[in-house]
Amino acid sequence: MAIRSRFISLEVSLLLIMNKKTIAVIAISLLIGGISLAALLDYYGIMTGSGEVSAPEFYIGSATNETLLINEKSPDCAHFDLEDSSVRAFKTEGDLEGINFSYIPKVRFSVRAHITKGTPQDLTLRFGYIGDNGPVTICETDVSIGSGIDNYTTDFIECSGGPINARKFYYEMKGNCEECKYIIGKCAGGFYTKVELSK
Amino acid sequence: MVVAGVLVAGVASAAILAVYTTMIGEGNVEQSVVFGDGGTEKSYTIENSSAIAGNTYIQNYNLMNKSETTAPIKFVTNQCIVGGGYCNYEMHDEPGVTTSYWSTVQLAAKDPSNWQINGGGSGVLTYELAASTFNYEFEASGLTPNKSYSLIYYADKQDRFEDWGGDNPGALIATAQTNDEGKISIEGSTNLGMDLPHKNDWNGTSEANYCDVANGFDDYDLCRGAKVWLVPSNRYDEPSKSVVGWNPGEYLFETDLITYDDTDIDGVALYLGTGKLNFFVKNELDIALEPGNYVVKTKVEPVQ
Numbered sequence: 001m002a003i004r005s006r007f008i009s010l011e012v013s014l015l016l017i018m019n020k021k022t023i024a025v026i027a028i029s030l031l032i033g034g035i036s037l038a039a040l041l042d043y044y045g046i047m048t049g050s051g052e053v054s055a056p057e058f059y060i061g062s063a064t065n066e067t068l069l070i071n072e073k074s075p076d077c078a079h080f081d082l083e084d085s086s087v088r089a090f091k092t093e094g095d096l097e098g099i100n101f102s103y104i105p106k107v108r109f110s111v112r113a114h115i116t117k118g119t120p121q122d123l124t125l126r127f128g129y130i131g132d133n134g135p136v137t138i139c140e141t142d143v144s145i146g147s148g149i150d151n152y153t154t155d156f157i158e159c160s161g162g163p164i165n166a167r168k169f170y171y172e173m174k175g176n177c178e179e180c181k182y183i184i185g186k187c188a189g190g191f192y193t194k195v196e197l198s199k
Numbered sequence: 200m201v202v203a204g205v206l207v208a209g210v211a212s213a214a215i216l217a218v219y220t221t222m223i224g225e226g227n228v229e230q231s232v233v234f235g236d237g238g239t240e241k242s243y244t245i246e247n248s249s250a251i252a253g254n255t256y257i258q259n260y261n262l263m264n265k266s267e268t269t270a271p272i273k274f275v276t277n278q279c280i281v282g283g284g285y286c287n288y289e290m291h292d293e294p295g296v297t298t299s300y301w302s303t304v305q306l307a308a309k310d311p312s313n314w315q316i317n318g319g320g321s322g323v324l325t326y327e328l329a330a331s332t333f334n335y336e337f338e339a340s341g342l343t344p345n346k347s348y349s350l351i352y353y354a355d356k357q358d359r360f361e362d363w364g365g366d367n368p369g370a371l372i373a374t375a376q377t378n379d380e381g382k383i384s385i386e387g388s389t390n391l392g393m394d395l396p397h398k399n400d401w402n403g404t405s406e407a408n409y410c411d412v413a414n415g416f417d418d419y420d421l422c423r424g425a426k427v428w429l430v431p432s433n434r435y436d437e438p439s440k441s442v443v444g445w446n447p448g449e450y451l452f453e454t455d456l457i458t459y460d461d462t463d464i465d466g467v468a469l470y471l472g473t474g475k476l477n478f479f480v481k482n483e484l485d486i487a488l489e490p491g492n493y494v495v496k497t498k499v500e501p502v503q
Contacts, residue, residue: 040501040503041230041501042498042500043275043498043499043500043501044230044231044232044233044239044262044270044272044499044500044501045232045233045234045238045239045240045241045262045498045499046239046240046241046496046497046498046499047241047242047243047258047260047480047496047497047499048240048241048242048243048494048495048496048497049242049243049244049245049258049480049482049494049495049496049497050242050243050244050245050492050493050494050495051244051245051246051249051250051256051492051493052249052250052490052491052492052493053245053249053250053251053252053484053488053490053491053492053493054249054250054251054252054490055251055252055490056251056252056253056486057251070253070486071251071253071254096486099485099486099487100487101487101489102294102487102489103489103490163487198490199489199490199491
């Protein structure tokens with residue numbers, strides 16, 4: 001009976017030893033796993049930049065060469081003329097290599113101008129792009145210009161479409177009067193003749 | 200009999216020591232690569248007022264490798280428009296946003312007797328840290344007018360003061376002509392076909408130390424890396440990638456070391472030696488980018 005009892009005791013002890021071993025193996029595995037996780041960083045550092053991005057703006061560059069600047073204010077505030085029903089189209093320089101807008105922009109025109117004739121006269125303002133098939137005007141409005149020099153800014157106007165394969169953008173001004181002259185300034189006192197886009 | 204066996208086994212177990220002594224080491228291990236101020240997270244505003252589509256914005260940072268071991272790292276970028284559904288992605292390229300990582304190093308005329316800047320000509324090299332080609336902008340002034348110069352990767356050997364020339368292996372980055380005022384202004388891309396520093400270059404090894412005047416002369420930010428020099432083209436043998444003749448008064452020397460990952464070579468890993476790497480994040484916004492709130496997140500990850 002005593003021998004039988006000792007056998008049972010030994011079996012229990014072995015079972016206990018095995019359990020301890022099993023527990024130890026699991027514990028060590030977890031520890032190694034933990035150390036491994038701690039040793040291998042996912043990353044050393046994170047840089048997070050954020051910001052509100054607005055649509056581009058276009059300013060008159062050279063009046064003589066009729067250039068249009070992207071996101072760059074006019075380098076000077078010189079004036080230029082527009083007679084009767086003539087047209088002046090200011091275009092961006094270089095080939096933009098086919099720009100596609102994923103949204104239809106709204107456009108706000110600003111112009112500093114006056115006319116030499118007493119009665120207010122409309123000045124047609126157009127914004128568009130030159131694509132594969134030539135110029136495409138996507139936004140147009142008329143502004144009534146008086147005889148005194150003044151700053152004119154329209155509301156945002158919904159355009160007819162977004163630029164597709166645009167190689168240049170243009171800001172066009174067309175006169176609508178007879179025997180009169182529009183005098184247009186590129187800027188004055190922080191005001192700029194420009195086109196602002198919005199979503 | 201069984202009891203006796205168990206007893207013997209017990210005695211035998213007690214007689215054989217499992218361990219003689221135990222040594223326990225403890226220590227707080229710090230992260231090797233951190234930002235220059237010791238931090239690991241940085242936030243920046245792409246532009247303090249509103250960023251405008253069509254413009255490019257940069258943000259300066261620096262990374263410090265505090266360890267003695269060169270750390271292979273990579274920049275992992277996620278760009279998204281808030282509300283577009285991609286801001287929780289690990290990697291997403293937002294169309295119209297291009298993010299890249301650049302660094303600059305100044306080149307200067309030096310007095311070879313003490314290797315201090317002597318106030319002659321100078322130059323600034325701006326280069327992309329990781330790309331399939333070495334993309335750069337370089338401006339220099341105070342040079343001989345109307346003369347051809349070579350911008351080179353100068354790779355040292357171990358006995359660099361005796362066996363010099365920069366051809367270990369070295370590379371020509373660009374050749375440019377000065378104008379009437381002795382100035383150079385160029386930009387371009389060159390396929391070097393190697394990381395900088397090259398694995399043979401002694402300046403990238405653990406023996407090199409250009410920080411804290413450890414070598415008797417230099418106090419650079421990056422202690423190991425690659426040297427870039429500007430030398431007259433008639434003093435450079437392109438086939439052998441060697442500087443010919445010692446005319447230090449005509450050269451512009453490095454004022455810090457650089458590191459560059461040719462992403463076509465050995466996978467993507469920028470090898471950051473001990474010291475500090477000054478760099479900037481460049482976010483280019485396409486003119487057709489839809490207006491909205493954007494987030495650009497960059498993880499600096501270890502490369503295993």
